[in-house]
Amino acid sequence: MKKHNFYAGPSILSEFTIQNTADAILNFADTGLSILEISHRSKQFQAVIDEASALVKEILDVPAGFEVLWLGGGASMQFCMIPYNLLAKKAAYLDTGTWASNAIKEARLFGDVDVVASSKEEGYTFIPKGFTVPADVDYFHYTTNNTIYGTEIRTDPDVAVPLVADMSSDIFSRKIDFSKYNAVYAGAQKNLAPAGVTLVIVREDALGHIDRPIPTMLDYRTHIKKGSMFNTPPVLPIYSALQTLRYYKQLGGIEALERRDIEKATLLYNAIDDSKMFTGTVTDAADRSIMNVCFVMTPEYKELESAFVDFCSARGIVGIKGHRSVGGFRASLYNALPIQSVKVLIEAMHDFEATH
Numbered sequence: 591m592k593k594h595n596f597y598a599g600p601s602i603l604s605e606f607t608i609q610n611t612a613d614a615i616l617n618f619a620d621t622g623l624s625i626l627e628i629s630h631r632s633k634q635f636q637a638v639i640d641e642a643s644a645l646v647k648e649i650l651d652v653p654a655g656f657e658v659l660w661l662g663g664g665a666s667m668q669f670c671m672i673p674y675n676l677l678a679k680k681a682a683y684l685d686t687g688t689w690a691s692n693a694i695k696e697a698r699l700f701g702d703v704d705v706v707a708s709s710k711e712e713g714y715t716f717i718p719k720g721f722t723v724p725a726d727v728d729y730f731h732y733t734t735n736n737t738i739y740g741t742e743i744r745t746d747p748d749v750a751v752p753l754v755a756d757m758s759s760d761i762f763s764r765k766i767d768f769s770k771y772n773a774v775y776a777g778a779q780k781n782l783a784p785a786g787v788t789l790v791i792v793r794e795d796a797l798g799h800i801d802r803p804i805p806t807m808l809d810y811r812t813h814i815k816k817g818s819m820f821n822t823p824p825v826l827p828i829y830s831a832l833q834t835l836r837y838y839k840q841l842g843g844i845e846a847l848e849r850r851d852i853e854k855a856t857l858l859y860n861a862i863d864d865s866k867m868f869t870g871t872v873t874d875a876a877d878r879s880i881m882n883v884c885f886v887m888t889p890e891y892k893e894l895e896s897a898f899v900d901f902c903s904a905r906g907i908v909g910i911k912g913h914r915s916v917g918g919f920r921a922s923l924y925n926a927l928p929i930q931s932v933k934v935l936i937e938a939m940h941d942f943e944a945t946h
């Protein structure tokens with residue numbers, strides 16, 4: 591049966607990415623060897639990482655002065671690497687969810703952290719508005735897309751200090767104005783590649799202004815100097831990332847990706863809004879994520895939630911159970927998810943509602 595993969599992460603990858611990765615596991619670049627068993631310093635792999643970095647710059651329109659890095663440790667490692675390298679005295683953070691608050695916890699190890707606003711008391715169901723970012727902080731950190739709660743900030747905030755953003759779950763879904771940023775990072779396993787690599791895009795002249803000693807592996811300058819090859823990089827995920835980037839370029843780049851993402855999300859939100867059985871959990875429609883659509887059953891149908899999950903899985907729909915901290919449903923509509931899968935989910939919602 592055809593599967594419709596709505597998992598939140600690791601999550602769906604394009605057939606192009608999976609097929610080409612499978613091919614390279616058997617025979618990489620006509621070497622007669624698997625990509626799993628070849629030196630990361632071979633000229634064939636050097637070509638892979640070079641092309642992947644160049645495509646990131648091309649697709650995201652990254653200006654000169656920024657470096658593209660491929661690191662291990664997940665986005666969670668960036669929660670400490672960012673302040674290690676960029677927080678001299680004080681930083682501002684916006685608390686919009688579990689990932690944001692994990693980043694805040696790490697930053698506190700390095701200096702003063704001003705949490706400018708939080709929606710924690712309201713279960714992170716909206717993006718706080720009207721906060722002020724002080725002008726005396728080293729940077730303002732925020733999470734563009736709150737994967738667990740289905741809220742998203744799709745414009746680069748206007749503040750007096752440089753931005754740093756965790757874009758793990760919505761990178762490659764919109765343009766980024768890099769002139770406002772010192773760093774952007776994203777774990778690969780939502781919109782790019784299998785788990786194991788983290789994409790970091792960092793402004794080179796923002797580095798080197800910190801007095802504290804930085805362990806070699808946690809210093810961005812190490813990885814810039816060595817082209818992400820100070821130690822063995824995650825070879826296979828980088829290879830898959832290259833395939834996804836080629837696929838993105840072929841589709842028409844960021845504008846095309848954003849258009850497709852908005853179309854999918856609009857279809858599903860409309861279906862939820864039109865239904866008597868389902869309701870969205872994000873309180874302000876302007877904050878709704880186009881990547882992770884969170885919804886629940888209205889109180890009178892609440893006890894049917896697990897029945898709906900079973901109903902869906904019988905139709906090949908997988909991964910729609912909400913995060914354990916939120917409950918209900920979460921449909922993740924990452925770039926690789928075909929619009930057809932969204933239509934199948936909507937049909938299942940209609941059919942289930944008609945029969946209950």
Ligand SMILES: *Cc1c(COP(=O)(O)O)cnc(C)c1O
Nearest residue numbers: 664665666689737756758759777
């Ligand atoms: C998934 C996710 C993370 C955690 O990523 P790891 O690579 O598992 O450390 C961090 N931030 C956001 C926004 C995420 O969606």
